[in-house]
Amino acid sequence: MVPTPGVHTPYCDVYDENGREKLPNGLDRRVIGYFTSWRTGANDQPRYLASDIPWDKISHINYAFAHVDGNDRVSVNASAPGNAATDMTWPGVPGAEMDPTLDYTGHFNLLAKYKQANPGVKVLPAVGGWAETGGYFDANGDRVASGGFYTMTESQARIDTFADSVVDFVREYGFDGIDIDYEYPTSNNQAGNPDDFHISDARRGQLFEGYVNLMRTLREKLDVAGAEDGEYYMLTTATPSSGWLLRGMEVYQVTQYTDYVNMMTYDLHGAWNEYVGGNGALFDDGKDPELAAGGVYGAYKGIGYLNGDWAAHYFRGAMQAGRINLGVPFYTRGFQNVQGGTYGMGGTAKAPAGFPCPPGTNNKCGYGADGIDNLWYDSDPQGNAIPAGVNPIWHVLNLEQGVTGDYVSSYGVTDTLQGSYERHFDPVTKNEWWWNAQTRTLLSGDSTEAIAAKADYVADTGLGGLMIWELAGDFGYDPAKGQYEIGSTLVDLMHETLSTTTPYGATKANADRPMPTQALDLDIKYTEFALGDNNYPIAPKVVFTNNGARDIPAGATISFQYGTTDPGEMSDWSGFGTTVIAKGHTGDNVGGLDGDFHTVRFTVPTGGIPAGGSITNQLKWSMPVAQFSNVIVTVDGVDYATTYDHPRGATVVDLPGTGATGGTGGSGGTGGTGGTGGGECTAPAWAAGAVYTGGAVVSHGGHVWTARYWTQGDTPGASAWGPWADGGAC
Structure with missing residues (x-):
């Protein structure tokens, strides 16, 4: 976070x-x-x-x-x-x-x-x-x-x-x-x-x-x-x-x-x-x-x-x-008078002529189960039950056994049971449902x-x-x-x-994409989406901002991963050569998606990303995905993570060389405000046992550091998000 x-x-x-x-x-x-x-x-x-x-x-x-x-x-x-x-x-x-x-x-x-x-x-x-x-x-x-x-x-x-x-x-x-x-x-x-x-x-x-x-x-x-x-x-x-x-x-x-x-x-x-x-x-x-x-x-x-x-x-x-x-x-949801399907599943249940469809359905609703098959119903503004087949699991299990239950009258239900309810389970979708062949009623829940x-x-x-x-x-x-x-x-x-399994997954990147331990102060913003009904293709302008003290040069590459919920054909309208270089899944998703990520790469264009500046890549894809992850910037063959991913344990650094030193540093530090990048460190050396309050300045590891808040025993540079802001090389 x-x-x-x-x-x-x-x-x-x-x-x-x-x-x-x-x-x-x-x-x-x-x-x-x-x-x-x-x-x-x-x-x-x-x-x-x-x-x-x-x-x-x-x-x-x-x-x-x-x-x-x-x-x-x-x-x-x-x-x-x-x-x-x-x-x-x-x-x-x-x-x-x-x-x-x-x-x-x-x-x-x-x-x-x-x-x-x-x-x-x-x-x-x-x-x-x-x-x-x-x-x-x-x-x-x-x-x-x-x-x-x-x-x-x-x-x-x-x-x-x-x-x-x-x-x-x-x-x-x-x-x-x-x-x-x-x-x-x-x-x-x-x-x-x-x-x-x-x-x-x-x-x-x-x-x-x-x-x-x-x-x-x-x-x-x-x-x-x-x-x-x-x-x-x-x-x-x-x-x-x-x-x-x-x-x-x-x-x-x-x-x-x-x-x-x-x-x-x-x-x-x-x-x-x-x-x-x-x-x-x-x-x-x-x-x-x-x-x-x-x-x-x-x-x-x-x-x-x-x-x-x-x-x-x-x-x-x-x-x-x-x-x-x-x-x-x-709980269940359900339909009555179901036509087709396998024991109703996959069929249709059109509302009959004159049926009062609920608001928001444009009078094209289905025929929801009602009466004994709708115990936990919602009410319309007039207090009438809305047919929807909503029941607690304990009620549908009673229906399966042919038992009405001594509680039904308290819900205002007076119907008697008709037909019998048979339970079904699909090994592919893992859908569980109950089918009453006589009334052609289907109730589905877990x-x-x-x-x-x-x-x-x-x-x-x-x-x-x-x-x-x-x-x-x-x-x-x-x-x-x-x-x-x-x-x-x-x-x-x-x-x-x-309680008998393993601890949950605690890293964003999978083992096949080892993330660097050094990070550049690079952020990503997603802008200018079309409204959802017109969001085809999904084509925002994605802004990559360099908050570091040195330029990211033209020819550097930026690669990132995104979810396999999209078919994996991301490209751009910006001429940056955005290409999917590895797919985590191909084909349909019957029985589940195979992998977590597609991997994408593009080349930083002429002019690079200046310190304190940005480039905008208008990317496009087809199905919804959440934010990008596991971003790596590669400069002269060296890989860097980014502060965008909020990496645990990574050290925020600036690129080596003689590029610009006027960056603001963003959340990773104050970028270049602490020294000229070649002289001796004049600030007092950091001491593990000393107490520092916000604004205190120390030197450590050839860099100058400013305390964001009270700290004692926290090594400067040990964490990108710790109490010390990196002011750059002395």
């Missing part, structure tokens, strides 16, 4: 010396569960409280949801009597007894209580979500279309207000950081919640820039607060996984500010259209009905983008595998076979872990009642696999 300048961020509170997060409960990889505020037991529905969380099997809990209020502050309606977060109790429920030492009750009291007993588990409130990205629910449960993230990110002043409130919020309730669930800062037209289209569409050209500013500001303010409090505050984000949404999110330039990303690799298919596919496919099979109908396979060399493996490789192009978590659905496959995938690929939406969908079996209910079977399965 990018370090916050001038702040001694206490990373070691959370990370070990290899840059890996220290995980609890014997886990080698994360198990992150979303815990929702609304499973309170109201209307006699099954209850899921903090006392029901399997605290000994997980690593993180995300509380869903906080929101952006009308004053641009983070809120859970804490001032409203009876709110679930801070003013609710559950008398007589074992394990739900409040901690009397806290001045609030509700979910936050129980989360604090159980966190104290399980101090390794981190708890973060998630802000936003589908319903509260562009507005919020007030104390009466009414939605206020205030603009939420869309309008709060319009100015730095409003972002600062929000970020300051996040710091206060985290401190007040003892959280470990914040999770941002902004759905979605994309420039695609009509993306996200249809209730917010009138707000989001008018701003779509500025949304991603505002998102970057938000995440940068949160990172900086959380780092400052962490340094003051002596603990590290995490910043995480829920990310889309669809290539369509990501096309409108530039190259996802927020990865440098986040501890990790939680990929929402679910809701990949649903009744918003007629194409019947899996809720959370892990791999493509070359037959995704939606992609086939849209001509995607023909346009992009057979690569399909509605699957977890494609999404993981998108982010892998920009960050370590261990900072990527695969999302899994503990149970034991899909979760086992995804846990193995995480273990085998070095990913950081699994993220669950939502914990209350997990199941156990009550033999006395003869039915499945809320339990922890799937989390137990995750823990079994992810």
Whole structure:
């Protein structure tokens, strides 16, 4: 991650010396569960409280949801009597007894209580979500279309207000950081919640820039607060996984500010259209009905983008595998009256004539499952159930057994069972689904076979872990009642696999691309993207800026890697000779992408990159990729890493020779301001035992160094991001 300048961020509170997060409960990889505020037991529905969380099997809990209020502050309606977060109790429920030492009750009291007993588990409130990205629910449960993230990110002043409130919020309730669930800062037209289209569409050209500013500001303010409090505050984000949404999110330039990303690799298919596919496919099979109908396979060399493996490789192009978590659905989505397909999978389910399609579907929706097949339904503005086939896994397992369940009436369901439900699992996509041949109903979600496959995938690929939406969908079996209910079977399965594997991948570069230990102060910016719906080909102007003290000469080469989510035919419109010199994957992605990176190289043009100057290369590619990685500048046969990659342990240097010495040095130092490059070092020699405060000047290793902040025992030059700024050779 990018370090916050001038702040001694206490990373070691959370990370070990290899840059890996220290995980609890014997886990080698994360198990992150979303815990929702609304499973309170109201209307006699099954209850899921903090006392029901399997605290000994997980690593993180995300509380869903906080929101952006009308004053641009983070809120859970804490001032409203009876709110679930801070003013609710559950008398007589074992394990739900409040901690009397806290001045609030509700979910936050129980989360604090159980966190104290399980101090390794981190708890973060998630802000936003589908319903509260562009507005919020007030104390009466009414939605206020205030603009939420869309309008709060319009100015730095409003972002600062929000970020300051996040710091206060985290401190007040003892959280470990914040999770941002902004759905979605994309420039695609009509993306996200249809209730917010009138707000989001008018701003779509500025949304991603505002998102970057938000995440940068949160990172900086959380780092400052962490340094003051002596603990590290995490910043995480829920990310889309669809290539369509990501096309409108530039190259996802927020990865440098986040501890990790939680990929929402679910809701990949649903009744918003007629194409019947899996809720959370892990791999493509070359037959995704939606992609086939849209001509995607023909346009992009057979690569399909509605699957977890494609999404993981998108982010892998920009960050370590261990900072990527695969999302899994503990719920189903489904269709009725499915035609064609294999036991319905891959078929179509057109809505019948006169069917009221939900907003945002342009009256071309699919025929979502309803009644007994739609237990966890959302409601339209009139309070009617929206047919979507949404059920907890424990309910669909009861349907498989022909059991109605004693809870259905509490959800307002009066239907009787018709037909029988047969479970299926596809060995290629890892889709798991239930098919009722009589009603032609398909319900797709993750149970034991899909979760086992995804846990193995995480273990085998070095990913950081699994993220669950939502914990209350997990199941156990009550033999006395003869039915499945809320339990922890799937989390137990995750823990079994992810506590007996290896530590996650902690380096961006793979072993076949060893990165130099010396780095030049070179930065990269991505500019002038077309709006997502017009972003064909993807052709930004990419600016390479030399912050060093000496020119990078013409004829030097710059090579970098980018994700295999693109077919690997990057070129340029600038005449720099940009060429793909190695492909990590070729052909379709049936069963998964083979490698992580394509490697690209171009030659620095006439005039070079002057010290303090830039060149712009207008690159072009076809499918979405995240930021470039593992950048190497080669000058006179010598390879250098770059500060752009924030390399751990690299030493920032200037090129040898007699070139310009007027560079600003950027984040790696002050570049040439400390001496003439040939005389004796006149500043006092650095001493390991001495205490230095910000602004102190010393000499060490033939260079002059200026302290950025208080330091003792930190060797100048040991880290590009340490307390010492390199002022150049004496």
